[in-house]
Amino acid sequence: MPWTIWKHTTVELWKLLLLTTAVLVGVISFAITIKPLADGDLSAFDAIRFMILATIPMLSYALPFGAGFAATLVFHRMAQDNELSASHAGGIGHAKLLVPAAASGLVLAVIVGLLSDQVIPRFLRKMEQMITQDVARLMVGRLSAGETVEFNGNLIYADSVQRIDPSTMRNAAGAEDVISLYRAVFGRLDENRRLQSGGTAERAFIVIYRDAESGAGSDSIVGLVADNFNLWGDSVNAESSEKHQQFFRVPSAFKDDPKFRSLTELRELKADPRLLPKIRVNHDRLGLRAASIAMLQEIDRSLRDTGSVSLSTTQGETITISARGLGRLDWLKRPFVPNQNGEIVIERQRSTGEITRSVSSAAVIDTVQADEPSATRVLAKLTLSEVTTSADDSASGRRRDQQITGVLAPSDQTASLRSLGFDELLDQTGYGGEGVPPALAEVQRAELRSNGHMQRESVSKAHMRVAMSAACFVMLLVGATVAIRLRDALPLTVYLWAFFPALGAVLIISTSEQWAQDSLLPGLLVMWAAVLGLLAYAYATYRRVSTR
Numbered sequence: 001m002p003w004t005i006w007k008h009t010t011v012e013l014w015k016l017l018l019l020t021t022a023v024l025v026g027v028i029s030f031a032i033t034i035k036p037l038a039d040g041d042l043s044a045f046d047a048i049r050f051m052i053l054a055t056i057p058m059l060s061y062a063l064p065f066g067a068g069f070a071a072t073l074v075f076h077r078m079a080q081d082n083e084l085s086a087s088h089a090g091g092i093g094h095a096k097l098l099v100p101a102a103a104s105g106l107v108l109a110v111i112v113g114l115l116s117d118q119v120i121p122r123f124l125r126k127m128e129q130m131i132t133q134d135v136a137r138l139m140v141g142r143l144s145a146g147e148t149v150e151f152n153g154n155l156i157y158a159d160s161v162q163r164i165d166p167s168t169m170r171n172a173a174g175a176e177d178v179i180s181l182y183r184a185v186f187g188r189l190d191e192n193r194r195l196q197s198g199g200t201a202e203r204a205f206i207v208i209y210r211d212a213e214s215g216a217g218s219d220s221i222v223g224l225v226a227d228n229f230n231l232w233g234d235s236v237n238a239e240s241s242e243k244h245q246q247f248f249r250v251p252s253a254f255k256d257d258p259k260f261r262s263l264t265e266l267r268e269l270k271a272d273p274r275l276l277p278k279i280r281v282n283h284d285r286l287g288l289r290a291a292s293i294a295m296l297q298e299i300d301r302s303l304r305d306t307g308s309v310s311l312s313t314t315q316g317e318t319i320t321i322s323a324r325g326l327g328r329l330d331w332l333k334r335p336f337v338p339n340q341n342g343e344i345v346i347e348r349q350r351s352t353g354e355i356t357r358s359v360s361s362a363a364v365i366d367t368v369q370a371d372e373p374s375a376t377r378v379l380a381k382l383t384l385s386e387v388t389t390s391a392d393d394s395a396s397g398r399r400r401d402q403q404i405t406g407v408l409a410p411s412d413q414t415a416s417l418r419s420l421g422f423d424e425l426l427d428q429t430g431y432g433g434e435g436v437p438p439a440l441a442e443v444q445r446a447e448l449r450s451n452g453h454m455q456r457e458s459v460s461k462a463h464m465r466v467a468m469s470a471a472c473f474v475m476l477l478v479g480a481t482v483a484i485r486l487r488d489a490l491p492l493t494v495y496l497w498a499f500f501p502a503l504g505a506v507l508i509i510s511t512s513e514q515w516a517q518d519s520l521l522p523g524l525l526v527m528w529a530a531v532l533g534l535l536a537y538a539y540a541t542y543r544r545v546s547t548r
Contacts, residue, residue: 002092005083009100012074017104021059021066028062029054041138042130050130056123060116061506064472067108068502071101071479072495079487094546098480105476113469121260128260139179139206151222155187155198156206164205171225172207179206186224201226258458263465266458273422273451281373282447283425287418289439290429292332292367292378295409299365300326300334302410307339314379314406316351321382326365331439333366346384348404358402360384365407377414380407422451453517460516460523467509467527474534475502481541505534 029051037047078084084097142149143161150156158181166175180203187198204226224246258266258276273279302309304325311319322345326334336344344363348356362385369375382404389402420428430436431444475498482498508530516523 002087002096005087005092005097006100009074009078009097010104013070013100013104016070016073017067020069021062024062024066025055025058028058032058039141041141046130050127053123053127053130056115057120057127060112060120060468063108063112064468064475064506065499065502067104067472068475068479068498069495071104071476072483072498073491075101075480075483076487076491076494079484084484084487094484094542097484098477098542101476101480102473105473108476109469109473112472113465116465116468117263121262121265125260143179143181150189153189154222155185155189156181157185158204159183166207175207175209177208179208180204181206184226186226197232199226199229199231201229203227204229258454258461263462266462270455270458273454276450276454279422279447279450279454282443282450283422284418285372286425286429286440286443286447287420288369288372288375288378288414289332289443290417290425291409291412291414292380293329293437293440294413295367295378295380296326296329296332296334296365298410303336309410311380311410312408313404314408318349319382319404319407320347320349321345321363322347323363329437331437332368333364336363336365338362344384346382346404356389358384358387358389360388360402361386375414377412378409379405380409381405382407422447456520457517459520460513460527463516463524463527464509464513467531468506470531471502471505471509471534474505474531474538477538478502478534478541481538481545484545485541501534501537505530 032054033042033047033051036042036050037044042050075084084094087097088094139149139156140161140163143156143158148155148157160182162180162182164178164180166172166178169175169178172178181201182203184201184204185198186200186204188196190196204224207223207225209223258269261269269275274283299309299311303321303323307324308320308322311321313319321336322339324337324339327337328334338344338361342361344360346358346360346363348358350356364383365380366383367378367380369379384402384404387402417425417428426444426447429440429444431448436444478501479495479498483494486494486497509527512523512527512530514523516527
C-alpha cells in the first residue's frame with residue numbers, strides 16, 4: 001500500500017484546507033455582521049461576539065469550498081511536479097492516488113453533517129438571541145430611524161422615542177424596559193396583512209416584560225399604555241380620554257424557524273406540530289373559537305328550555321337574561337330572540353347586591369376577542385339596543401344603547417379544547433364536514449396551511465443538511481480530478497473549472513430547499529440531482545484521467 005504518498009498528500013491537503021477555511025470563515029462572518037451592526041441591532045462589542053459566534057455556522061459553507069480549493073492546489077502541484085506521474089509509473093493507479101481526497105471528503109462530510117445537525121442550530125439560536133432578545137433596543141433603534149416596528153401583526157410608529165429606566169416609574173414594577181413615545185400611531189394587521197384597526201396617541205409608553213417561564217431569548221410581553229387614545233377600525237370609531245392598555249406577545253424568532261432545530265427536534269415537530277409557535281397560535285385560536293361557539297350553543301339551549309340563562313362577569317356580577325333563544329350565528333356572535341312581548345329582559349345583580357332590571361328591544365352576544373392567542377378563556381360582550389333600565393324599581397332611565405363586557409361562559413371549554421392534539425382538535429371542530437361555521441373553517445384552513453408548510457420545511461431542511469454533507473465529499477473529488485486532468489493549466493484556471501460547478505451545485509441545493517417548502521417532491525428531486533450531477537462531473541473527469 002502506498003502509505004508514504006497517502007500520508008504526504010493528506011498532510012498537505014489538511015494544512016491548506018484549514019488555512020483556507022479559516023480565511024473564508026473570517027471573511028463571511030465579518031460580512032454577515034455588517035447589516036445588523038449598521039441597522040443598530042448590535043453594539044460594537046456585541047458585533048465582535050456575533051462575528052465569533054457566526055464562525056461555526058459559516059463552516060457549513062466554508063468547509064466544502066475550502067476543501068475543494070485545497071484539493072485543487074495540492075493535486076495540481078503534485079501533477080506539475082510529476083509526483084503523480086512517478087507514482088503511476090511505479091504501479092500506483094489514479095484511483096489509489098485519490099484515496100486521500102476520498103477519505104478526507106468522507107471525514108469532512110461527517111463533520112459537516114454533525115455541525116449542521118447538532119452544533120450549528122445552537123449557535124444560530126445564540127446569534128438570533130443577541131439580535132432579538134433586547135426588544136427595547138430594537139424598538140428604540142428602528143423607531144429613532146423613522147421606521148415602523150412590526151411584531152406579531154402589530155405596528156408601531158412614533159415621531160420621537162426615548163428609553164426610560166423602569167425603576168423611575170411607579171406603575172412599571174417588574175418591567176424590563178420602558179419606552180416613551182411622542183405622537184405615536186398604532187396598527188393591527190389581519191391574517192391577510194391588511195390593516196384591521198389602528199389608533200393614535202399624543203403620548204404613549206411601551207412597557208416590556210420578559211416571560212419568566214423561558215429564560216433568555218424567550219418571548220417578551222409588550223404592554224401599550226396610552227392617554228387620549230383615538231381608536232378606529234373594526235366598526236369602531238371612538239375617542240377616549242381614559243387610559244388605554246393593551247398587551248402583546250413578541251415571540252422569540254428561533255422558536256418559529258425549523259432551521260434552529262436538530263434532526264431529532266424536527267422529528268418531534270412533525271409528530272406534534274403544536275411545538276411550533278406559529279402553529280400553536282392557530283391551534284389556540286381554533287380552540288378559543290370552538291369554545292366560543294360552544295358557549296353560544298349552551299346559552300341557546302338554556303333559553304329555549306327554560307326561557308332564561310344566568311351568566312357571571314369578570315366584575316363579579318350575575319346577569320340573568322330572559323328570551324326565547326338565540327338567532328343565527330354571525331361569525332362569533334348571535335342575536336337574542338325576543339319573548340312573546342317583543343322584549344329581552346336583563347337582570348343585573350352587582351356584587352354590592354344592587355339589582356338593575358333592563359328591557360331591550362334587541363340584543364346581541366359577541367364573543368370576538370382582539371388578541372385570541374393570548375386569551376385564556378371566553379369573554380363575551382352583550383350589546384343592548386333601545387334599553388329601558390330601572391334600579392330596584394326606584395329609579396328608571398332610558399338609554400339608546402348599553403354594553404355589558406366581561407361575560408363568562410357557563411362552562412368554559414377553552415382549556416380542554418386547546419389541550420387536544422393537532423388532529424384531535426380538527427376532528428372535534430368538524431373539519432371536512434358540512435355546516436362548519438366560517439369562523440372555525442377559516443382557522444382550520446390556516447392551521448392546515450401552517451402545518452403543511454412546516455412539514456415540508458422540516459423535510460427539506462433535513463435533506464439539505466445531508467445533501468450539503470454529500471456535496472462536501474464530492475467537491476473534494478472534483479477538485480482533485482480536475483487538477484490532475486488540467487496539470488498544464490494555471491492554478492487559477494484549474495480552480496475555476498472546479499469552483500463553478502461546485503458553486504452551481506450549492507446554489508441549486510439552497511434554491512431547491514426553498515422550492516421544496518412549496519412543492520416537496522420536485523424540490524427534493526432537483527436538490528439531489530445537483531449532488532448527483534456534481535458526482536457525475538467528477539466521475540467523467542476521472543475517466544478521462546484514468547485512460548491516459
